[in-house]
Amino acid sequence: MVESVVSARGLNLVFETGDGPVQALSDVNLEIGSGEFVSFIGPSGCGKTTFLRVVADLEQPTGGAVTVNGMSPEAARKARAYGYVFQAAGLYPWRTIGGNVALPLEIMGYSRAERAERVARVLELVELGGFAGKFPWQLSGGMQQRASIARALAFDADILLMDEPFGALDEIVRDRLNEELLALWARTGKTTLFVTHSIPEAVYLSTKIVVMSPRPGRIRDVIDSPLPKERPLEIRDTPEFIAVAHRVREGLRAGHD
Numbered sequence: 001m002v003e004s005v006v007s008a009r010g011l012n013l014v015f016e017t018g019d020g021p022v023q024a025l026s027d028v029n030l031e032i033g034s035g036e037f038v039s040f041i042g043p044s045g046c047g048k049t050t051f052l053r054v055v056a057d058l059e060q061p062t063g064g065a066v067t068v069n070g071m072s073p074e075a076a077r078k079a080r081a082y083g084y085v086f087q088a089a090g091l092y093p094w095r096t097i098g099g100n101v102a103l104p105l106e107i108m109g110y111s112r113a114e115r116a117e118r119v120a121r122v123l124e125l126v127e128l129g130g131f132a133g134k135f136p137w138q139l140s141g142g143m144q145q146r147a148s149i150a151r152a153l154a155f156d157a158d159i160l161l162m163d164e165p166f167g168a169l170d171e172i173v174r175d176r177l178n179e180e181l182l183a184l185w186a187r188t189g190k191t192t193l194f195v196t197h198s199i200p201e202a203v204y205l206s207t208k209i210v211v212m213s214p215r216p217g218r219i220r221d222v223i224d225s226p227l228p229k230e231r232p233l234e235i236r237d238t239p240e241f242i243a244v245a246h247r248v249r250e251g252l253r254a255g256h257d
């Protein structure tokens with residue numbers, strides 16, 4: 001049997017707060033295979049970020065089990081199994097773009113030559129080849145987010161965790177970055193977990209869409225996309241695309257009843 005890259009079985013997570021327990025995740029079961037692009041969509045507070053944080057070993061489940069590459073999240077973190085892209089680009093303003101991308105490599109003790117080679121390669125991948133020497137404030141919001149994707153790619157982890165990376169961008173920039181991300185995913189084959197509030201974004205990007213319901217966060221529906229791997233933006237006008245979007249919307253609506 002092929003081992004899942006991410007496997008969640010009976011996952012529960014309860015936060016103890018001053019106002020009593022908050023159940024963020026309830027009995028989440030999910031298998032993610034190698035090279036899949038999986039979007040998590042659901043209303044605010046349904047546990048999407050919490051799920052990503054469990055995978056990244058930033059939160060401890062209170063029940064059930066998660067494995068990442070067949071290991072505990074802690075072992076996977078130590079093996080540098082993933083890169084993490086946050087909602088805000090989170091670049092250090094006093095470092096150049098190249099310096100920001102190199103930072104995790106510096107912390108990990110890569111040599112200067114190795115850092116330079118990797119920074120050049122990942123900036124090229126996100127089409128920021130000529131921008132290594134610029135500072136974050138010299139780049140648009142979309143370019144900054146591309147730089148933060150480059151930073152997550154720099155140490156060649158085979159899993160990419162992305163928490164609403166394009167949420168703050170206008171729709172035209174977002175469309176372009178969606179196209180670029182899809183091309184990048186096709187080129188690199190990284191298993192990608194992607195949080196979004198946007199139905200078209202989830203349907204356009206994903207091989208699998210996980211629809212979640214509000215607290216306690218449960219999986220309402222898991223949709224294996226019938227769309228082909230090649231996806232021009234115009235695919236969003238096809239009946240196949242509209243049918244998947246409809247099913248996602250139905251799942252979100254059912255979660256509210």
Ligand SMILES: Nc1ncnc2c1ncn2[C@@H]1O[C@H](COP(=O)(O)OP(=O)(O)OP(=O)(O)O)[C@@H](O)[C@H]1O
Binds near residue numbers: 045
């Ligand atoms: N550290 C924490 N302590 C207490 N409660 C928390 C903590 N982190 C998250 N929560 C609660 O757990 C629930 C799930 O939060 P989470 O951030 O995972 O939701 P989300 O689906 O990512 O939301 P959004 O779409 O708004 O980002 C929310 O009710 C949130 O208030």
